[in-house]
Amino acid sequence: xxxxxxxxxxxxxxxxxxxxxxxxxxxxxxxxxxxxxxxxxxxxxxxxxxxxxxxxxxxxxxxxxxxxxxxxxxxxxxxxxxxxxxxxxxxxxxxxxxxxxxxxxxxxxxxxxxxxxxxxxxxxxxxxxxxxxxxxxxxxxxxxxxxxxxxxxxxxxxxxxxxxxxxxxxxxxxxxxxxxxxxxxxxxxxxxxxxxxxxxxxxxxxxxxxxxxxxxxxxxxxxxxxxxxxxxxxxxxxxxxxxxxxxxxxxxxxxxxxxxxxxxxxxxxxxxxxxxxxxxxxxxxxxxxxxxxxxxxxxxxxxxxxxxxxxxxxxxxxxxxxxxxxxxxxxxxxxxxxxxxxxxxxxxxxxxxxxxxxxxxxxxxxxxxxxxxxxxxxxxxxxxxxxxxxxxxxxxxxxxxxxxxxxxxxxxxxxxxxxxxxxxxxxxxxxxxxxxxxxxxxxxxxxxxxxxxxxxxxxxxxxxxxxx
RNA sequence: GCCCCCAUCGUCUAGCGGCCUAGGACACCACCCUCUCAAGGUGGCGGCACGGGUUCGAAUCCCGUUGGGGGUGCCA
Numbered sequence: 162x163x164x165x166x167x168x169x170x171x172x173x174x175x176x177x178x179x180x181x182x183x184x185x186x187x188x189x190x191x192x193x194x195x196x197x198x199x200x201x202x203x204x205x206x207x208x209x210x211x212x213x214x215x216x217x218x219x220x221x222x223x224x225x226x227x228x229x230x231x232x233x234x235x236x237x238x239x240x241x242x243x244x245x246x247x248x249x250x251x252x253x254x255x256x257x258x259x260x261x262x263x264x265x266x267x268x269x270x271x272x273x274x275x276x277x278x279x280x281x282x283x284x285x286x287x288x289x290x291x292x293x294x295x296x297x298x299x300x301x302x303x304x305x306x307x308x309x310x311x312x313x314x315x316x317x318x319x320x321x322x323x324x325x326x327x328x329x330x331x332x333x334x335x336x337x338x339x340x341x342x343x344x345x346x347x348x349x350x351x352x353x354x355x356x357x358x359x360x361x362x363x364x365x366x367x368x369x370x371x372x373x374x375x376x377x378x379x380x381x382x383x384x385x386x387x388x389x390x391x392x393x394x395x396x397x398x399x400x401x402x403x404x405x406x407x408x409x410x411x412x413x414x415x416x417x418x419x420x421x422x423x424x425x426x427x428x429x430x431x432x433x434x435x436x437x438x439x440x441x442x443x444x445x446x447x448x449x450x451x452x453x454x455x456x457x458x459x460x461x462x463x464x465x466x467x468x469x470x471x472x473x474x475x476x477x478x479x480x481x482x483x484x485x486x487x488x489x490x491x492x493x494x495x496x497x498x499x500x501x502x503x504x505x506x507x508x509x510x511x512x513x514x515x516x517x518x519x520x521x522x523x524x525x526x527x528x529x530x531x532x533x534x535x536x537x538x539x540x541x542x543x544x545x546x547x548x549x550x551x552x553x554x555x556x557x558x559x560x561x562x563x564x565x566x567x568x569x570x571x572x573x574x575x576x577x578x579x580x581x582x583x584x585x586x587x588x589x590x591x592x593x594x595x596x597x598x599x600x601x602x603x604x605x606x607x608x609x610x611x612x613x614x615x616x617x618x619x620x621x622x623x624x625x626x627x628x629x
Numbered sequence: 630g631c632c633c634c635c636a637u638c639g640u641c642u643a644g645c646g647g648c649c650u651a652g653g654a655c656a657c658c659a660c661c662c663u664c665u666c667a668a669g670g671u672g673g674c675g676g677c678a679c680g681g682g683u684u685c686g687a688a689u690c691c692c693g694u695u696g697g698g699g700g701u702g703c704c705a
Binding site: 169170171173203205206208209265278279280297298315318319320321324325326328329331332333334336338339340343358359360361362363364385387388390394395396422425426427428429431433434435436452453454455456457458459461462463464465466468472508510511512513541570573574577583584585586587588589591592596598599600601602603604605 | 630631632633634635636639640641642643652653654655656663664665666667668669697698699700701702703704705
């Protein structure tokens, strides 16, 4: 039997980091065993589901590079209502489910009055109500016995049936809930392994009970993934944390950076090599190596992994990936010179952690005039008594020096010596005059690319009027 | 409240009874390299939650405690 896994998002929001990690692990597992990775849309809740979000989820999975094997034919639970409804009828007919017209508040009151813990009390089990617009359908869980799950990452987990309340499988409007649709579809799609977040562990015995009641056959193997937690060791939340994968894309993270980092949350390669090509991660991946404890999301490490991926790109690739960010840069399209960019690319790569930082690293090369950073100007020019003489000397010297990074480097060194300072001090005012900042890529390479005329023009402009 | 899960440096992890005076990575600190800033190199800081067992031997196995988290919906 071929291994078959699924990722079953609910289109109620943009793709969440936790969901992306779940999708990734399913995908990694499927690819590592030459199995199938399928997608199913769990939109049984008409109130919350936003159909337009489905394409967004697909787009994000595409961006991450998680290809699925039923593309274009992803089951949508909202379109399978009849199938589910038939299952509800069967359960009803078999006496495995019953109608219930209890209001939540009534249940709570009864529990409070009787001193019982919260949860449905089975009030309607034997009332023999008929199903109608004012009733839900509940599944009658066994009163005794237990449901055991042999979870790949957690070992055997046992649930006593007495603690399993009679849960709702069909709403009063006739639609079915996730538990039922999920159990039916996993059986029907021939899913062999179910990998999902640990927050679903408690619902697993219910799914198993349903599957059994519906003669769904051998249950899948379960693997409940550790939750990804945020700052306070709590489940990542939309309020506190930046959880939308799209946000990371827009912030300049590489998909392979996200994939690599996410793969490290709850799993680690045996050989300890953390940052590596996705193909290798697939090779190394194994279900048994997933660890059960919650994993904290660390933006700093994500950034580091991303930076490593960025450095691994060749210049052409960097340019291509940077395109969206360069398009939003402050210079005109005509001012951009791809050859200049490509020449500077290696220096840019070792200095940025995200694509979003790329434009700022090269803007002075394409802008008619550099963006002058106030603090930098003050520090290196205004409040630097050596700035004027140094700049003046540079204007003089750069007029005739051979225009190569090497010669410019040597010339600036000599300029510094003549004024009693080392190269570090000597290049500072020149750097600010030409690039607008005290920090940036290597100066002399940049000057070479910029050309003699532009460089000298910028040096002149940096000189105070009186001195100029 | 009840049910379930988890527990190695701040964080991600290696470790699956002796190779552990616990290894790596991120972050942090120092030094080196150096035209700034990075990158890179070297070194440093820092951890098996606690208490009982089991065993010749426990980070590793068992029990308990404590702590954390998740679930407890006509959400998924």
